[in-house]
Amino acid sequence: MKLSQLRAIVAVADRGNFSEAALELQLSQPAISHAIATLEEELGVPLFARGRHGAVLTPAGERILYHARQAMQHLKMMQHEANLHKGLHGGHVRIAAFRSVATHLLPKAIAQFHNQFPEIAVTIIECAAFTDVEQCLHDGRADIGITCLPTGEEFETWEIFRDEYIALLPPDTKISSPQITWEDIAAYPPVLLPCTPCGRILHNHLKTLAIPIHTASDIQEDSTVVSMVNQGLRAAIMPRLAAVPIPPKVQVYSLPAPLERVIATATLSNALRVPAVFTFLEMLSKFDFYSLAKFTY
Numbered sequence: 001m002k003l004s005q006l007r008a009i010v011a012v013a014d015r016g017n018f019s020e021a022a023l024e025l026q027l028s029q030p031a032i033s034h035a036i037a038t039l040e041e042e043l044g045v046p047l048f049a050r051g052r053h054g055a056v057l058t059p060a061g062e063r064i065l066y067h068a069r070q071a072m073q074h075l076k077m078m079q080h081e082a083n084l085h086k087g088l089h090g091g092h093v094r095i096a097a098f099r100s101v102a103t104h105l106l107p108k109a110i111a112q113f114h115n116q117f118p119e120i121a122v123t124i125i126e127c128a129a130f131t132d133v134e135q136c137l138h139d140g141r142a143d144i145g146i147t148c149l150p151t152g153e154e155f156e157t158w159e160i161f162r163d164e165y166i167a168l169l170p171p172d173t174k175i176s177s178p179q180i181t182w183e184d185i186a187a188y189p190p191v192l193l194p195c196t197p198c199g200r201i202l203h204n205h206l207k208t209l210a211i212p213i214h215t216a217s218d219i220q221e222d223s224t225v226v227s228m229v230n231q232g233l234r235a236a237i238m239p240r241l242a243a244v245p246i247p248p249k250v251q252v253y254s255l256p257a258p259l260e261r262v263i264a265t266a267t268l269s270n271a272l273r274v275p276a277v278f279t280f281l282e283m284l285s286k287f288d289f290y291s292l293a294k295f296t297y
Helices: 003-015 018-025 028-042 059-086 100-102 106-116 130-139 181-185 198-209 222-229 276-285 289-295
Strands: 049-051 052-056 092-098 120-128 142-149 155-169 236-239 249-253 260-268
Touching: 003 018, 003 028, 003 052, 003 059, 018 028, 028 249, 052 059, 092 100, 092 106, 092 130, 100 106, 100 120, 100 289, 106 120, 106 181, 120 130, 130 142, 130 260, 142 155, 142 276, 155 181, 155 222, 155 276, 155 289, 198 236, 222 236, 260 276
Parallel strands: 092 120, 092 142
Antiparallel strands: 049 052, 142 260, 155 236, 155 249, 155 260
16 A cells, blocks of 8 residues: 555545545546555555546545554654654653763753753753763664763764763772872772773773882772761772762762763764754854863762
C-alpha cells in the first residue's frame, strides 16, 4: 500500500469524481484511476461505484476511507513534529553526563536555555562514569555528552571546565605547613580514590609523582567517601566537583603535584544535529561554568 493510493482515495471521495481529484493532486486522470484500481485489487474489495454521476463510495470504501484519513492525519502530525525539531519552536535535546556535572553544573545551564527557548525539551541522562556518557552517544540515546578528555577520534569535543583533584583530610588532622605533602596523605591508609575511570587517571598520576600510598577504590558513591573523611575514618583524593558539598570541618588541600580532569562537551562527528542541538551547544560554549563552580564550592 502506497501513500499515493491513500491520497487518491481521499481526493476522489472528497471531489466525487476522478477528474477533479486528478486536478487537486496535480496528476493525470489515468494515474488516479490506476492508483484506485491497484488499491482495490490489493484489498480485494471495490472502493467506488463508478457511474454517470461520478464516483460513489461503497460501504467497504466508506470504512476504508476513514482509516485512510486517519493515516493521512498521522502523516501530517509526523511532518509537524519533524518541522518542530528542525526549528527552535520545539524539539528535544538529550544530554548524557556523569553525576557531578549533572548535579552541579548542567541544571543552571539548562535553566538559562529554557528561559530563552521554553518550547525545547531538555533531558539529562545521568551516567555513572564518563565512559558511560560516550556509550550513550554511540548508542544514539544522547545528542550531547559531557565527558572528560581525551576521547576517541569519533567525537567532536571542546573544553568547558577544568576540575581540580583535591585531598580531603579528617577534621582533626594536624598539618604543620600550609602545603600538604604526600606523607601527610599517606598517614591515613587506605586513602580512598574515585572508582574507575576517574580513579585510573589519578592512579597513574600518583604512580608517577607520589611516594607509594596504600589506596582503595571500593566505594561507588562520592558522598559516602566524603562522609567517611568527615568521620575521621579515611583520607581521600577526588575531583572537587565530585566532593561538594564538603562538610565545613573537612580539611581541603591541593595536591602536592596538581592534577585536573578536563571536562568537555562531546558529539559524534557523523551525527545529524537538529537546530535545537546546535543552539544548546552554542549556549554551552558561552556559559561561564567557572563562576558557577565557585558559587557551588
